[in-house]
Amino acid sequence: MIELFLRFNGESIAPYFSKSLWNCLYRLHFPKSSKEYYAVLRDLAIIEMTYLQLLFVERKALDTG
Secondary structure, eight states: OHHHHHHOOSSOSOTTOOSOHHHHHHHHHSOSSHHHHHHHHHHHHHHHHHHHHHHHHHHHHHHHO
């Protein structure tokens, strides 16, 4: 599962993510407004939380395997 994040091109992580990682990072560094800045923080937090959950699932599978 970690390969999902190691090999993706940043454009389409999964169908349920509507934002690309590269677009989020660009908007984080060059926001058009404070509202956009806080929105991109939320989007990045969702991506990060999903990544961490995948790491935990993989670790658990390897430990019990």
